[in-house]
Amino acid sequence: MSLLEQFIQLLSVWPGNMLYHLITLFALQVVFAISWSHWRRDRTDQVARRMAVAAGVVFLARLGVMVAGLVLRADVARATAVLPPLEQLSHTITAVFLAYALIPHPRRQPYLGDTIAAITTIILIVMYLFFAQSWPPQAAAGIPYNGSPQATVWGIIQLLILVTGLALLSTRRRYWFSLPQGMMALFLLAHAAHFWNYPDLAAPDLNVAYWIRLGHLVVLPLWAVQAYRHTLTAVLRHAHRPAAAITAVMNQTANVIASLSLDSVLRAGIMLAEQQLHPAFTAVGVRDEENPDILHLTSNLPQVGTNQPRTWMINLNDWPAFRLAITRQETVQLHPNGLGARQLYAWYQEMGTPAFGALMAQPLTGRTEPVGILLLAAPEDQVSWPDSAQQQAQAMGRLLGQAIENAQIHAHVLAASSSAPPPPPPSEPDTAMKGRLIALEEEREHLIAQLEKANLRLQQAEERARAANKRALSLAATIEELEKQRGDARIAELEAEIEALHEALAEAEEAMAMAAASENKLSTEWVMQTITRYSGQLEEAQARIMQLESELERRKTGPIDAVIVSLVQELRQPMTSIAGYTDLLLGETMGILGTKQRDFLQRVKANIERMGALLNQIVQLTTGVKVDTTVLATEADVLSAVESAVSAVMTQLREKNLQLELDIRHDLPPVPIPPPILDQILVNLLNNACLSSQENGRILVRAYADNLPPPHQNGRFEPVSFCHLTITDNGTGIAPEDISRVFTPQYQATDPLIKGVGDTGAGLALVRQLTEAHGGRVWVESEPGQGSTFSLIFPLHTNEQSEEHPEQETEA
Template structure:
């Protein structure tokens, strides 16, 4: 499943466009670098790479153009694209093999490449003619032509990899990595490639990884090559200027790995070290941008002679006016060895050296804003910096400044997400505090009563207390997990940075303190509830107050669930595995408490005879749709199928819309809870005629284990003893089903169930039809 989805990413129309554009841009970059080296030195290696990159780029652009015209239905590409795609892939392996194998001209190798490419072109023409003559009978991947191209590609890639190991030309390890990826790609295509497609997905993924490796190998080989003509020119220049610096391409090869740094601190330390080595500078400083008050710092520095990083230092515009002016005006600066400016004296004091020697300052500018500056010093050899060095550094600085800006923006975005997450957690904590206050107020209002009504409410509160106990058990499990994590952290302390070692215990201690606080609050709530049970029976508590508090509880719990869903959705930042487990436990406990609050609200309404209905015609189909919408998330989580068998016309029933929706939703949730994953739930309805009235019979069937015979009498039981086990085959509590029974009777209907062990259960609700709809149905039947 995962392999097929990965293959379809690059063989579908959008994925093919990304594939062609990426490889074309990689080859264009390689061609540009080779052309610049050719202009500089006219070396055979640069000419070889210009031919290789230019030829492959032309082939890729041609293939992309044909794919685009096929997508626009301008040409029939099903006969052209598969053979040409295979040829360009195999030709790419052969051309890279030819370019990487030798740095000098080799006539037999050139002739062999031309012959191989000519044979490949003949094969492409033969495949295209065959497809046009015979037509497309099967996808190209299932043809002998695909097998021949795959064997050819596998043979060339494997031969190239073996040759790289045996001869070890320059940058052979990078070349070996690319050819190994291509070998694996062709092998996977031949063994696991889909036969119902015409494109080679595995080969395309292999090219995605191999082409950048070939480009990097070529860049390093070109930068390190020293042709004879270039060496003579360099010796002539050395007579005039013995302090000749490196070329911009050498520096480019040095800074390419820096672009992949993920942290600003890592990038900063790598910049000063790499530039000091490539520019032959004894000291390299990285300066921050001056703030509005003129304050800036030496972020980091590197001493090439001692091979160590130097600590930073604070600077300001008063002590370094020349440097500040150059940075704010986006200008480079060269200071001679004998400069008497206060900048030189300040740097000598901060770096604790007698003289800084000649210095070169280049600002880091991105999007017309200064991000800082790089300063090269030569305090020991006192080598002067030339205009060529300044030009090279300015080009390199533009790339470094862009990467610094990207990392700075990423860090700022992460900070904003952290602040937003902290705000949401604070709001959730405030809601929890409000909820706990409401629970305490509710506990104070409730008193035991010897009659049945008081017994029911006391049992409902006992259920709430039971949920609290479950929460305490969950907290104990989490505490044990934290202790295990602390032990793991202690074992790995030796491999951690010092600052991480200092922060880890604080994080876990904070988590433990929070758990203890929650545990203390739950214990206080439990104690308050026990004290309420021990009070002497008095007058019945104000039921309206209890109902009001229950509504507030539901609102607070719903708000907390929304916040937990927001956190679990990671819209405000990524969550760790432990954090996600904590939040899921909180959400599960709140959902249980919300269900108990709903039961309490319904019981107070029904038992006090203040549950009044306004009978009116209700669209049953709309109620069913609303209930299904509410339960859609649970259906998706358990991968359950829902089948509805309903008449074409359902007459309105007598009742109240909210009550009917609640009945259907509760029974649907019961079926979801009882059914195993991947099963089917059935909702059916039919019209039941009688002498005096008509009814709608609605059934909801699950695919659960069924209810045992000995437990049939407990299904609609309001109060369950504490030592009774849950009823098998039910997906909901008996208290909730008893409430649904009373609601069904309140609208003039009836509810019952049928169950068979091993097959499932069916709950049936009988609801009366309005008189007007009954007459309309009779008239239609008579007509």
């Protein structure tokens, strides 16, 4: 028997197979213990967490196989029927979680691997339950498990998992020729060898996957080595080496404060941060002295084609996290899978660098205020900075802030000294010192004098600005008074002309009456000429009166209407921008929204639509309600109009938790009014009911058809059919003295609002104008404390009327 045959025999039969189980369980315990201990020390290490979870799951699966083997050891037939499918399930779970532990996971979805591993495990368990029921009859027939279709299915699944894991590892250059890649390749080789059949190496009826067991003996100890290496690397990265660390920090700190050149300070600060915190990316930003919102960044990344450090210039208004750090003078972190993730990836994209780990923004504090910011990007597999790193960054922020401020002060002193005339060469050291002091004193006095002149000029400019503002206000008041006087004079002239025309009209009517009364005494020809002449004058006077009254009304309201329409157009511009950004956010093109965020945005959108409706009402009331005769022949369905209006005020109903009840007959005939007009009327009435009603209140909408018997005409009765709609709310009710003002379109701003009416006047006034313009009527009935009921009636066209008066309907 060859050595390989002996080894296979050792892995397959008792007690060698027990030794195999013990070795694999021991290796898994080592992986779990090392990874779990390290993860408890550093909760940000996701690799250690995944290895601990994977080792724990695989340990439980292999422990179950070993316990089942011990229990069924005495019953060979039962063991043959139970153990092979169970061991294949254990092998497949081992492949799944080994790939889960070693494959790098996407940073934007750190828990995607957990979900895939959990779903795959559930599917494998379901497969095992099915195979465990179908295998015992085949085992009783003497079929070897390694040649059965079940073993083939398990093997294909295992190979697919391992090939996928090896391919994902190979996509990252850092994993090429690494230990994780070697482990996946060895495990894949062992599973591929399981498909080979060696009848000369092992008994053909053997049900043990000995090649996979051999792969476990090689790969699982290597996994323990990988866990130890990962933990040791992390520990050494943060290990405290007192003497060497203190020496390095002191030397680097000396480099920071040794030079008064700003560029040298920035380079030394970047080197200090790299040496102490080992970031993947480091940048120091200095605020612009003229515009503090501008940051000049210097990084540890080289420029393309040169060895000079790469620089940027950014605006703090574009990066809220950096502005927050500088404003509050506290450390701010952007996590790749949590707070600030969107801004973090936008920053990496702006820099043109790979997506590193968490980004820490530490303000650089000078003597009085922040002078800049320190940006530190963690390595790719680090989702946050530990507290120790934050404390070191805060100390570096104070050190660099002081050094930068000293460099800036030194630059100002050099600039001032270079602009001043050089003093005469002294003959003695004391004379030189005194001359320098005198020159500095003179320069200080000169600067103070210039400052006083500047303050005086500033005060004079402010006084001139106040005088100009006062004069502008006086001129505006004068112009307004002149326009008012000119308009009052013109209005008075028009009113006088109208009064004169009314008198002429009265005289004409009186003359016609006298002519008619004395017709029997005068000639017929004279009477007819007089009547004709006065009739013409009467028609001309009436036409002129109507023209003058229209011009008078236009002159009274024309300027105001123009101003209102202009203001409405100005208001629509920001509303359009707000609505566009709201739709953009609701479309989740800028990121996924939470439930509360979507609710708030939907409320914003509803209020924008409500404001747009109010502006449309103001324009309609200002320009007047015009009836389009081309759409008068259209008819509206009452039920459809009510449903459309209810959907428009649904947000208000939910905000107040109002109960809406509908009592509408489905056989109502259509109303002779354009559907958009009826929708607008009902929306305004329902909006008023929502605003008037109290929270948890009730709104009732009723609609029905009715007939009225008119007086006897033309020898027969013609019933009048109409549609009656009512909207009832449970508000506080309207006082009797205020009912006459409910539908008033405009009244003075000093008048109080009507209690019990939610609308401010525009919507209800528009309701009345639209209703009356289309042949309907509207009124309100209310009692204080009992709510209000708004009623609408519209005439209905009956079949008889349509048949008897076709010409009238065509003309309408």
